[in-house]
Amino acid sequence: MEDVAEAYLHGQRQRMLFLLMASVMTAVGAILAMGFGSSENLSMRSTLGILFGFQSAEGLQMEILVNLRLPRVLIALVGGAALAMAGTMMQGALGNPLVSPLTLGVASGAGLGAALAIVLDITIFGLAEFAILGNAFIFAMLVVAFIVKLGDMSTVTSESYILVGIAITFIAGAIIQTMTYFATDAEISQLTHWSFGSLSRPNLAQAILIGLTILSFMPFGMVAAWDLNTLAVGGDDFAASTGVDPRKTRRSILILSATMTAVVIAFTGIIGFLGLVAPHISRILVGNDYRVLIPTSAVMGAAVLLVADTIGRTLFAPIVLPVGIMLSILGGPFFLYLLMLRRKSL
Numbered sequence: 001m002e003d004v005a006e007a008y009l010h011g012q013r014q015r016m017l018f019l020l021m022a023s024v025m026t027a028v029g030a031i032l033a034m035g036f037g038s039s040e041n042l043s044m045r046s047t048l049g050i051l052f053g054f055q056s057a058e059g060l061q062m063e064i065l066v067n068l069r070l071p072r073v074l075i076a077l078v079g080g081a082a083l084a085m086a087g088t089m090m091q092g093a094l095g096n097p098l099v100s101p102l103t104l105g106v107a108s109g110a111g112l113g114a115a116l117a118i119v120l121d122i123t124i125f126g127l128a129e130f131a132i133l134g135n136a137f138i139f140a141m142l143v144v145a146f147i148v149k150l151g152d153m154s155t156v157t158s159e160s161y162i163l164v165g166i167a168i169t170f171i172a173g174a175i176i177q178t179m180t181y182f183a184t185d186a187e188i189s190q191l192t193h194w195s196f197g198s199l200s201r202p203n204l205a206q207a208i209l210i211g212l213t214i215l216s217f218m219p220f221g222m223v224a225a226w227d228l229n230t231l232a233v234g235g236d237d238f239a240a241s242t243g244v245d246p247r248k249t250r251r252s253i254l255i256l257s258a259t260m261t262a263v264v265i266a267f268t269g270i271i272g273f274l275g276l277v278a279p280h281i282s283r284i285l286v287g288n289d290y291r292v293l294i295p296t297s298a299v300m301g302a303a304v305l306l307v308a309d310t311i312g313r314t315l316f317a318p319i320v321l322p323v324g325i326m327l328s329i330l331g332g333p334f335f336l337y338l339l340m341l342r343r344k345s346l
Contacts, residue, residue, distance in 0.1 A: 015286045019296050026303045030077055033310045034069050037317070071207040072199045072313075076306040076323075078211040079199070079264045080274060084301020085221050086257035087275030088282070088294055092228035093253040094161055095235070097280065101261035102272030104161065104254075105143050105168030110265045111195060112172040113139030118191045119179040132194065133266055140262035143168055147254055161254070197271035197324030199309050206267060217260050218298070224253050225290035232288055273327045274301055304331060 031051060035044030042061050049055040050065065083101065090099045101107055113135035116122040123131040124138045150164060180188055202210065227249045230239040236246040265271060278301040279293070286296045305323065312326035 011287075012289075012292070015289075015292045015296075018286060019292065019299065022296065022299045022303065026077070026299055026306065029303060029306055030073050033073050033076070033306055034065065036310050036314045037064065037069060066204060071202055071204045072309060073306065074204075074207040074211055075199045075202050075268065076309050077302045078207075078214045079268060079271070080278070080301035080303070080305030081298035082214045082217075082260040082264050082301075083271060083275045083305075084278035084282070084297040085218065085294055086261045087301075088279040088290070088297040089221055089224060089228065089253050089257045090275075091279055092232060092290055093250045093257075094159075095231065096159075096162060098276070099162060099165075100272065100275035101258065101265075102270075102275060103169070104147065104165035104258065105172065106140050106165075106258045106261045107265055107270045107272050108169040108172035109143035110136040110140040110262065111270055112175055113137070114194050114269075115176045115179050115191055118194070119183045119187050137262055137266035140266065141259070144255060144258040144262065147258065148251055161250075193322070194269045195324075196322035197265075197269040197327075198320075198322045199268055199305075200320065201269070202267045210263060210267060213263050214260060217256060220256055221294055222291075224249070224256070225294050228253070228290040228294075232290070269322075269324070271305070271324050271327065273324070273331055274305055277327075277331050278304055 031048070032044070034051065035042075035047035042064050046055065046061065047065065050061065087100045090101065090104060091097055113124075114132045116139075117131040117135040121131075122135075124134050146168075147161060147164065150160065176191075180191060183191065227239070227244050230242050230244050231246065231249070234241075239246045239249070261275070279297050281304075282293055282297040282300045285300075286292050305327070308326040308330055309323040311330065312321035312323055315321065
């Protein structure tokens with residue numbers, strides 16, 4: 001018995017060490033990402049010198065750092081962490097590894113809201129500068145409200161959430177395609193660019209606001225880790241026997257996850273792949289204990305989004321590839337490689 005306990009503690013120490021190392025590497029990567037770009041006025045050496053106080057920044061250099069590169073890096077970190085955490089918690093709450101903010105329809109709701117603002121000029125807020133942003137957030141939250149209302153029905157199972165999410169995705173997609181069919185070339189271009197997902201839209205103030213909002217939500221996700229572990233070990237019956245209300249837990253986790261997703265994609269556009277792949281990568285690396293899996297997923301999500309965006313804005317500079325495209329190009333093959341590697345080790 002002591003050997004089992006010692007082996008468990010050893011495994012936990014290894015997982016925590018990995019989490020610490022991944023966090024440090026992500027932080028270092030964020031600093032280095034500030035130095036990548038197409039500007040000849042701000043090289044990697046100049047950027048590091050400015051950040052660490054070895055040289056003073058000129059006017060243009062400070063403009064590039066503060067208004068262009070810093071917001072992108074901040075959004076990559078907090079947005080990637082939020083989407084990955086949301087995907088992890090949704091998968092745990094519903095007991096399905098294919099669940100993500102995209103498959104539950106939250107991203108599709110945001111896309112529908114954005115399309116209404118772009119094509120039909122239908123806005124929730126009267127201010128034109130907040131039309132797309134406001135619509136995307138409100139319609140994503142409408143999907144959340146519908147999912148929560150669905151959870152109040154006694155006959156609803158975890159599979160029902162997934163089926164409803166798929167239905168919402170198809171309905172929203174059909175409406176968007178119909179509007180696209182009648183849209184002008186300029187409207188189609190704007191809608192397509194929004195649907196790709198990009199970290200260039202938020203300014204520094206918005207990036208800080210998103211970061212503070214997401215950081216305030218994260219402790220609630222860590223508190224939910226214990227309940228998610230009980231659901232993962234023995235399902236609803238076992239969770240109920242330990243004093244956990246499965247329906248209430250599932251509803252609160254879905255609200256938290258979907259809200260975090262809505263906050264991010266309202267500013268960035270649809271970034272759907274990360275909420276699916278980051279939890280799987282983290283699960284392969286640290287296992288299914290949600291006390292470690294949730295923070296690891298957050299770090300992995302931040303790292304993956306940061307790397308994808310950095311490559312996207314430097315590979316064909318000064319042309320910037322949207323981060324949603326880069327995630328699919330880079331993340332898909334890497335995800336398949338990890339799955340094949342794990343299969344060989346079994």
